[in-house]
Amino acid sequence: MQAVLSFIxxxxxxxxxxxxxxxxxLPRDKEKGFLSVLALxxxxxIIESILYLIFSFTPLGPLEKLITLLLWIWVLKSWFGVGWLRAAIISLIAWxxxxxxxxxxxxxxLSALTPREGLMRSLKPFLP
Known part of the structure; x- marks a missing residue:
């Protein structure tokens, strides 16, 4: 149950x-509604799970990250009907x-773990 809740x-x-x-x-005509983005x-x-499975059998090191990133940008490009640059910028903004x-x-x-003193007092040594 906890895994399902975490996924949601x-x-x-x-x-x-x-x-x-x-x-x-994006301009208004390219924007998607929330349900569309939820579907995305x-x-x-699902794609990420499949990639995880594939890369567990064929580890490619840093190349895995590059493949995943390029695939993610391609998915954004296709979903929103934009070019590679705009899709990459959407990805960067999301990151x-x-x-x-x-x-x-x-x-x-951190503030929940600091009883009585509160967050600001615990951060005081790090503030100017």
């Missing part, structure tokens, strides 16, 4: 991030938003 939460967060990325970059994230999770979300969630977890 990851799928929803990924969909929101991809949806925001395309909203920031679901399809990509940046993901980092911000992870940073926020990490700070949230």
């Amino acid at each position: 939460v990851t799928l929803l967060l990924s969909s929101i991030i991809i949806w925001l990325s395309q909203k920031l970059l 994230a679901f399809i990509w999770s 940046f938003i993901t980092i911000l979300v992870k940073l926020f969630l990490g700070l949230l977890a």
